[in-house]
Amino acid sequence: MPVNNPVTGPASGNASAPASDDGHLDISRRRLLGTVGAAGAAGLVIGAAGGAGIASAVSGDDSAPGAGGSPALTSVGATEVAFHGRHQPGITTPLQSRGHLVAFDLAPGAGRKEAAALLRRWSATARTLMAGEAPSGDTGIARDAGPSSLTVTFGFGRTFFDRTGLTARRPTQLDPLPAFSSDAVDPKRSEGDLWVQIGADDALVAFHALRAVQKDAGDAARVRWQMNGFNRSAGATPRPMTARNLMGQVDGTNNPKTTDPDFDRRIFVPADATGAQDWMADGSYAVVRRIRMLLDDWEGLSLEKQERVIGRRKADGAPLSGGSETTPLDLDKRGPDGKLAIPDNAHARISAPEQNGGAAMLRRPFSFHDGIGADGTPDAGLLFVCWQADPLRGFVPVQRKLDRGDALSAFIRHESSGLFAAPGGAAEGEYVGQRLLEG
């Protein structure tokens, strides 16, 4: 099944096999031999069919898998990502075709106790839904569908710590991002006390999780902003391929890979983190930017100019210095005319780790399209989400450099910004953030 995998790269992303041996991409198929969920709820029965990756789903409790003409769940629906693990899900998980990003502020009067109860509720809900089970009192929105690679990831914003009396435990990594000259950031759609990232390979499964998370918030927290995104559907391409964005570019090729020796060091906070970061062991920092694409301007450029803006061919993502998509960029190569094959201001050149003291991040975006804006142009672009062990060794130096001279800048606008600390994954019996809230 073709999967757009930001981590393992173009050829190897396949959700039917774990992509790493340390639980980063902990995707499993569970053989559930009975109706799950509370009695009367829309429990899903998922039966793996002989390891072939095909399972049948039975909603209700009176039919056996495969009986009664129940339609088979495709491998898209059957794929399950583990909630518990060293790292939270949704970081190294292959890109899903649907995404919701939602930020909450704690309600007036809510503090550490209410926040802890909320994270406990959220974690229980995430675990249940990611297993393809229905929580009690369920809305039924995802009835008949399998877990569909659902992931729910939780993060804490800078302001959370003052609200909960935990200021002393706020890591410096959550210091505000510097202002960039090209920013046109709307504070109302930025930051937030808490952040939840939802991804799934089915739109209803993703929306179902979003509703559940919003309902769980109860009186403790209120939605501050919400953004909805998408990626190419699993199965849309004849083989696993890197994602494309709404500018039509192959996007994600040069992401760090879980197989890189320095992957963990770049993306995750060390397991033995100390001081104000102790509770962030095995966690990661997410920078979230809603980046509007000025598509009318972009589409007015010739193909040759579009390719020079990025430094890669549009059709297959190969560097302009030659080779195929996965060939390393040759930043020194010159054409017969003596000019650099990958221009000085090409996005891929400016953002490359070797141009930024090794700074790297794991980009895991969703595209967005919110109709036509007041100016008559598409309100569309990239919900840019990138993960790193420290924003000062990831997003910040790269964006500083891009801000000064990226050819892509003329065609994009950063409209909102958020920085969130996503703690390590919850162990069995634990909830996400417990080490901060009860430590």
Ligand code: HEM
């Ligand atoms: C709408 C905005 C953006 C678009 C359309 C875009 C598009 C692309 C494309 C097409 C590539 C080449 C293929 C690849 O390696 O993935 C790329 C590479 C990259 N981009 Fe962006 N990008 C955007 C924003 C950003 C931002 C805000 C950052 C970080 C501050 C960033 C960091 C990078 C990095 C680190 C690479 C890999 C460079 C390398 O190692 O070769 N991008 N981007």
